[in-house]
Amino acid sequence: MVAKLGLNGHDRGAKIVARVLKDAGMEVIYTGVRQTPEQVVETAIQEDVDVIGVSILSGAHISLMKKLIENLKDKGVEHIPIFLGGTIPLLDIPEIEKIGVDKVFLPGTSLNEIVKYVYDAALKKRMKIRD
Template identity: 60%
Template structure:
C-alpha cells in the first residue's frame, strides 16, 4: 500500500522566477510529501522523462512567462505519447482566468493563481492523489 505522495515540481519555459515553485515545494514537503525539484528552464521532454524515471504521482508546473498554453499542450501530448497521461498535472503562476478554463479543458487538473493559500494547494493535491488511486 502506497501512502507517500511523490510530486514533481518543474519550472518550464524561459522565465527565471522560481520563488513560487520553491514556496510550493516547501509547503508540500512540510505536508509530508516527497518533492522532486528540477529547477529552471525545463523542456516538456525533460519533464516527461523525469516523471517516468521518478515514478511521480503528480506533476506541478510553475509558469510565469505567459507561455502556459503552448507548454501545457505540448506536455500533455508528450505524456500521452509516453503512456503517462494518467498522472494529474496542476499549474501555478500568472494565468488569466480565460486561459485557466482552456487549460482545464485541455486536461490540466487544477490552476492555482496568485494568492492561493498553501493549505488549499496541499488539500487539492491530496484530493487529486486519492482520486487517481495508486
C-alpha cells in the same frame, strides 16, 4: 514533482509550493528552472511521481501545457494529474482545463488549498493505477 517549464528563471513560487508540500509530509522532487516538456515527462516517468505541479510565469502557459500533455500521452502516462500555477489570467482557465490540466491555481491561492488538492489528487491517482 514540482517543475519550472519554459524559459523563465523565477522560481520563488515553485520553491515555496515545494517547501509547503514537503512540510505536509510529501516527498517533492524539484527539477530546477528552464525545463522542456520532454524533460518534465521523462523525469516524471523515472521518478514515478503521483502528481506534477508546473509553474509558468513567462506567459507561454497555453502552448507549453499543450506540449506537455501531448508528451504525457505519447509516453502513456497521461493518468498523472497536473496542476498549474504562476501568472495565469483568469480568462485562460477554461482553455487550459480543456487541454487536460487538472487544476489551475491563480495568484493569491492559499497554500493549504494547494496541499489539500495535491493530497487528494495523489490518492485518486494511486487508486486508479492497478496496471
